[in-house]
Amino acid sequence: MSEATWQYRTPRKRLFLWAGWLCFVALCVYCWQVMTQDTIWYFVTDAPKQAADLGARMMPPKWSYMDKLWIPLWDTLNIATLGTLIGVILAIPVAFMAASNTTPSRLFIRPLALFIIVASRSINSLIWALLLVSIIGPGLLAGIIAIGLRSIGFVAKLLYEAIEETDILQIEAITATGASRAQILNYAIVPQILPAFSGITVFRWDINIRESTILGLVGAGGIGVQLQGSLNTLAWPQVTMIFIVILATVIISEWVSAKVRHAII
Amino acid sequence: MLSVSNVSKTYAAGDKALDDVSFTIPSGQVVGLIGPSGAGKSTLIRCVNRLVEPSSGTITLGDTPITGLSAGELRAVRRRIGMIFQEYALVERLTVMENVLSGRLGYVSFWRSLLRRYPSTDVQKAYALLDRVGLIDHASKRADALSGGQRQRVGIARALEQDPELLLIDEPTASLDPKTSRQIMRLLIEICNERQLPAIINIHDVVLARQFTERIIGLQAGRIVFDGPPSELNETVLTKIYGEEDWTTLDNESEAA
Numbered sequence A: 001m002s003e004a005t006w007q008y009r010t011p012r013k014r015l016f017l018w019a020g021w022l023c024f025v026a027l028c029v030y031c032w033q034v035m036t037q038d039t040i041w042y043f044v045t046d047a048p049k050q051a052a053d054l055g056a057r058m059m060p061p062k063w064s065y066m067d068k069l070w071i072p073l074w075d076t077l078n079i080a081t082l083g084t085l086i087g088v089i090l091a092i093p094v095a096f097m098a099a100s101n102t103t104p105s106r107l108f109i110r111p112l113a114l115f116i117i118v119a120s121r122s123i124n125s126l127i128w129a130l131l132l133v134s135i136i137g138p139g140l141l142a143g144i145i146a147i148g149l150r151s152i153g154f155v156a157k158l159l160y161e162a163i164e165e166t167d168i169l170q171i172e173a174i175t176a177t178g179a180s181r182a183q184i185l186n187y188a189i190v191p192q193i194l195p196a197f198s199g200i201t202v203f204r205w206d207i208n209i210r211e212s213t214i215l216g217l218v219g220a221g222g223i224g225v226q227l228q229g230s231l232n233t234l235a236w237p238q239v240t241m242i243f244i245v246i247l248a249t250v251i252i253s254e255w256v257s258a259k260v261r262h263a264i265i
Numbered sequence B: 001m002l003s004v005s006n007v008s009k010t011y012a013a014g015d016k017a018l019d020d021v022s023f024t025i026p027s028g029q030v031v032g033l034i035g036p037s038g039a040g041k042s043t044l045i046r047c048v049n050r051l052v053e054p055s056s057g058t059i060t061l062g063d064t065p066i067t068g069l070s071a072g073e074l075r076a077v078r079r080r081i082g083m084i085f086q087e088y089a090l091v092e093r094l095t096v097m098e099n100v101l102s103g104r105l106g107y108v109s110f111w112r113s114l115l116r117r118y119p120s121t122d123v124q125k126a127y128a129l130l131d132r133v134g135l136i137d138h139a140s141k142r143a144d145a146l147s148g149g150q151r152q153r154v155g156i157a158r159a160l161e162q163d164p165e166l167l168l169i170d171e172p173t174a175s176l177d178p179k180t181s182r183q184i185m186r187l188l189i190e191i192c193n194e195r196q197l198p199a200i201i202n203i204h205d206v207v208l209a210r211q212f213t214e215r216i217i218g219l220q221a222g223r224i225v226f227d228g229p230p231s232e233l234n235e236t237v238l239t240k241i242y243g244e245e246d247w248t249t250l251d252n253e254s255e256a257a
Helices: A009-036 A041-058 A065-069 A070-098 A109-122 A124-136 A142-163 A168-176 A183-211 A225-231 A236-264 B040-049 B071-078 B096-104 B112-113 B120-132 B150-163 B178-194 B205-214 B233-241 B248-256
Strands: B002-010 B016-025 B032-034 B055-060 B079-082 B164-168 B200-201 B215-220 B225-227
Touching: A041 A236, A065 A070, A065 A236, A065 B002, A070 A109, A070 A142, A070 A183, A070 A225, A070 A236, A124 B040, A142 A183, A168 A183, A168 B079, A183 A236, A183 B112, A236 B178, B002 B040, B016 B040, B016 B055, B016 B164, B016 B225, B032 B040, B032 B178, B040 B055, B040 B164, B040 B200, B071 B248, B079 B150, B079 B205, B096 B120, B096 B150, B150 B178, B164 B178, B178 B205, B215 B233, B225 B233, B225 B248
Parallel strands: B032 B200, B032 B215, B079 B164, B164 B200
Antiparallel strands: B002 B016, B002 B055, B215 B225
16 A cells, blocks of 8 residues: 655645746736836935935934924824824714624614725825815814824724624623613623723824824924924924934833733733 | 423524423422533523524513513513523623622613612622622622632622522533532522522533432423433433433432532
8 A cells, every 4th residue: 555645735726826926926027127117227326325415414403493393292292182082982983883793783874884984094194184274274173183084994993893802691691681782882892892992092092193293294283394394494403303303202102002001901 | 480382493594493392490490401512402591581582482481471572571571580601701891799780780770880879779689699609708809800610609699689580590510610510509509499499500411410400301402302300310311312322320420429
């Protein structure tokens, strides 16, 4: 009797796998050609020198410019925090309408809620801000609402997934006591999703701080307005100072959100 | 008193879980429901409080027909039926006290339950029950801080907090070690006797069923194939319920225990 052999893939599967890889490599080569056909290679070879030149002009940072940055920085934090608040408040009902185990109607309300989530997520906050600046004018309010609108989809999506992952047994047990729908929500579902909810909220706030730093580029308030102004006037030391402030803010917000998430779980 | 007559359940996928099941449980009687996995034990007790909707047949608790009630009436009858689960089914992130008080949800208004402002009689009863199951010192701990046996005791207290007229008990010992299993079974039987509570206990463990219940119903593929006292549960009957197996070792265990 000959020795039994075992192969992970059938010969047919192996052939397809090789053909697949071949196509992938061919596609990469083709794309590289498309990408580089308009490249002027002189500029590329020149790049290190240009970067060094720009770096030299950006250094040292203009520390005294900080005086003018405190208020925009405060605005940026407010945009992020208030925007997150609005987003979360609006996301909660959307999430409950989207989760298949809590939605009032699978046929009408659930698709509607899912559409709200997709619509909110598919538009970047910078685009939201652009639209809102032309609707309600430049300033903080446009930024806050832009951040809020963008956050709805993100928070609602993660929250409705958490709602769908709740333990059915705990819900059954509370239902069996004769609890009403609102009581089941309060006793069986909310305690199960509370850690996820807090985690998602802090995570989104953290993201929103980063996003709100650039909203000023389109006139929606915050530190981005200063960035825009400094870039336009080629005031590179000021740009460096703004980068430093943004970096410090993001590091602090990340640290805060990590602490909060740790405390909740 | 609970009476179940001609109850059948066919799931949407077409599997027949229960086939023309009928029995009556007088007050104070503890019935062990045995049968192989998938025989319909779980479906049967969930049909009684309509966590699963029976396809046909009628179920009556006292004078109340449970089948065919509106949503509001169903809530009112569910609070009269306590349920205890295999995996305890406590709300893990709530305290022991909140879990026990959740047995009153069918009685109190939404605002009272939201603000955790239960009537003091409910709170007194919850303390008394926690004392009865030996967990008075754990009232303000979170449920997930307790051991398996302790959680099941909280589950029992929650069911009793409802002032039930019937207990539905789904595999109360399947997640517990043999010693704790016996303690929990003993506690359940004592409580049923104290309160003259009828109960249906789904149970895998034939030895425990024999030892602790006064009547056994054997379910096989959704049909009742045995209904009688534990003493009549002989090899022929066990073979009818579970299929061919050497049952002699089970008899020895049963005598030893």
